[in-house]
Amino acid sequence: MRTGDSVGVDITILVGTMTGTAEMVAQEVQQALESARHHATIQVMDNLDASVFAPGGTFLICTSTYGNGDVPDNAQALFSSLETERPDISNVTYGVIALGDTTYKDTFCQGGKRFDKLLTELGAKRAGEMLMHDASSGTLPEELAAQWVVPWVERHLAPLEQA
Ligand SMILES: Cc1cc2nc3c(=O)[nH]c(=O)nc-3n(C[C@H](O)[C@H](O)[C@H](O)COP(=O)(O)O)c2cc1C
Numbered sequence: 001m002r003t004g005d006s007v008g009v010d011i012t013i014l015v016g017t018m019t020g021t022a023e024m025v026a027q028e029v030q031q032a033l034e035s036a037r038h039h040a041t042i043q044v045m046d047n048l049d050a051s052v053f054a055p056g057g058t059f060l061i062c063t064s065t066y067g068n069g070d071v072p073d074n075a076q077a078l079f080s081s082l083e084t085e086r087p088d089i090s091n092v093t094y095g096v097i098a099l100g101d102t103t104y105k106d107t108f109c110q111g112g113k114r115f116d117k118l119l120t121e122l123g124a125k126r127a128g129e130m131l132m133h134d135a136s137s138g139t140l141p142e143e144l145a146a147q148w149v150v151p152w153v154e155r156h157l158a159p160l161e162q163a
Pocket of ligand 1: 016017018019020021022023063064065066067068069070072099100101102104107108109110135
């Protein structure tokens with residue numbers, strides 16, 4: 001969507017983080033979206049459960065990976081609520097920004113990958129490919145994500161909103 005072609009897209013960014021990087025990424029992504037006349041709301045995953053997806057719509061999962069390829073502590077309750085309740089969330093479209101480190105080569109970005117697999121199993125549709133950031137790459141995740149997000153929306157989501 002080019003500026004002026006249509007209204008922007010509404011996105012809820014759900015943040016799974018241990019030390020705050022994913023939240024900083026979400027803030028930069030929100031700014032990039034707002035600058036492109038889209039609308040983004042950030043919710044950290046603490047205290048969320050599966051009901052956050054009940055209204056449907058467009059979500060961006062922005063999460064790091066910890067432990068042995070686990071989602072961060074603040075994402076555990078949401079993740080297990082989805083796993084146990086297994087709601088039908090076929091009214092959800094989502095993207096994933098996964099933060100990780102290739103030092104953990106067997107579990108690289110597994111937190112984001114686990115959300116991706118579970119949301120797809122529950123009927124949600126992923127738009128485009130996941131963005132994966134490697135903390136060992138020398139690039140900044142917030143810069144990478146801010147550059148990635150508007151083209152991602154315009155390629156994969158704006159056409160859906162206009163349909
Ligand atoms: C104790 C620890 C365990 C980690 N485990 C993994 C892992 O299994 N896979 C991975 O890709 N990254 C792993 N990471 C890297 C983090 O996911 C990465 O640094 C991320 O940018 C941190 O984001 P956050 O501050 O939002 O939590 C680990 C980092 C730490 C400190």
